[in-house]
Amino acid sequence: MTDTPGPPADAEPVPPTAPGGDRYQTTFQFFGTDPPPDFLSSPTAPPRQVAEEQLSRLQQRFVRPTGINDAYDTLERHNIVFLRGTPGNGRTTAAKVLLRELPRGSGTYKEIAPDPDGQSPEPLTPELVGEGDRMLLDLAEAEEDVWTRYHDQLPGFHKVLLDKRSFLAVVLPQPYADGLSPDFAAYRKSVNRPDDLEVIARHLRVRGIDTRDCRRAPRELTAYLANQPPMRELARLADIILEARETAEPADSFPDWCRRAIAAEKIRAEEVNDFVPALRAGSQRALLLTVAMLHGAPADAIHRATAILQRNLRIARDDRPLLEHKSLMERLHEVGASRNDASCVHFDKLRYDHAVRHYFWRNMPDLRRPLRDWAEETLGLPQFPEEHQKALVVRLAELCALTEDADRLTYLAWDWAKQPTDPTHTRAAVDWLSWGVRNEHEPTSRHFRSAIYTWATHRLEPSMRQVLIDVCLNTMAFTHPEQAVVRLHHLARREPWSKADSRNSARRVLLALVAMDTRLRLYLLYRLAVLAPQTDEARRQAADASLFLGLLMMPSRPEHVLLQLTSTRLWLSKCWTNVLRWFSSESWLPHLTQWVAAVDSAEDPDLVHQALDVLVDASAENYPALRQIYLTVRKSLSAAKAERLLSRIAEVQRKRPPHQAGSKKGTQS
Structure with missing residues (x-):
């Protein structure tokens, strides 16, 4: 997005430092048992649970085409299947249903959404594959470079699938389906059109x-x-x-x-094409268009919004005395609408509102900008219920998508979000971006996700920051959960220190999101350890260290999961190294004590040894921290476990050059 609105540079303020040192003195209250944010409506169920429920509903509606059983057998036997077919035949739906029909164990369903380079999630990362996972890689709309990037990783990734007894369904892009590697040709199956x-x-x-x-x-x-x-x-x-x-x-x-x-x-469009030209009065056309844009809204809102449109378009008002004006019911009848018992306005003909909106947008191009301005003003009407505000935003977005390029589709949300004292327009910005992220047209959805990524990697005004946090938590977390983590992570890294502990901060929302899903916790740990900022990005490294401590303080004790794999233990060690570098011991010692105590309460005795090894590896080059870790563990654990830690410390000290090692007396004190 070369013309994306927003700041051109990513300047960062200098963070506070501890007197006499380079570590941050933090005042954060790390995520634990606090209630969810109050500004944002946090999800009522974990995103992956919602995804499973959506899969179940999709399966109920699915009509099995011929040949689909062959595709299922291939997926079950070989852990991978490649689906090809004519666009519109339901290839992606078929892939989702096949994954849903597999015997389900401990693994989860997830979609690997292709994204431009640098916007994550990282393509086909083996460490992020869980035992028995069921994954969808939808490349139906992929360009050649994206297809090549994923295709080249598939041979090695197939080995990972077999080892972990996981499954992958790949939807092939039609232009490149014949370019599939010969090694996978037997796993390519056609999706035919159902009845x-x-x-x-x-x-x-x-x-x-x-x-x-x-x-x-x-x-x-x-x-x-x-x-x-x-x-x-x-x-x-x-x-x-x-x-x-x-x-x-x-x-x-x-x-x-x-x-x-x-x-x-079909016929409605023809009827509107005949009806509107015969409706000569500007006031009648204003009412017709207003009813179409606010279809189903209360009559009072229709009346006020029509007056705004007439004023903005300089349509002459009726100068007769008020009692000589036509009633609203009469005026609605003239445009084919009526008011029901609940005082809400509808057209008398089915889908007439859709045809009217499209007629005006396509046939009166000069009306498009005034209509956007009118919508912005109408959203602020006190008579306008919130559910109808959202409907207006979605209808306007759908119209803009007919004629505007992808970049311009995001501009209105940006403009609305810049109004910090107006919650109505902030909510409208959220609704606009959420519509884009959920869009069934994958290129449109991908562009909106890309715009949100671009904005998240810059410093933002507080109102725009809150809009992006809301969209990530309440929309993208359900459609593209890993991408929601990526964007919230960038927002948290750039969050002002004074805001990072607020209830609606990106940091707290990110931790609340990953707390609901072990896979997302694993993914955030991966980003904190493997995708750490460059060494000169001190502010972001400190923010990552803060996020890691928050990750450890979750009541669900994810460390029991994260300690079980060699790769994740390495990630934990890297993150602890970052914590010891940037924070004073007063900040990290309470978290270390709680972490060790939580591991010690687990049934698996190996967990304690693994946790202690992580701490020793993290502090191998930091003798003061190593000494404090030993003293803390000696007070918290049994003598045998403290002796185990001391043995590991001695082993690490022997491997260090003599001029770096500390005194052994100090180590054992």
């Missing part, structure tokens, strides 16, 4: 609709399906059929619902 009518029937069936007469498809539906629309369009059509059913006459049946739903997509 279109059964896809619609299955969507209706899981919503409680009797589908026994779905085979009596009307001619309109048969003609629509003959064009082989993408699977996501069939799912959308099923939703419209449900809308048509809810407003149908009692005697209507499935063919009638289908006719209304298809008419809503």
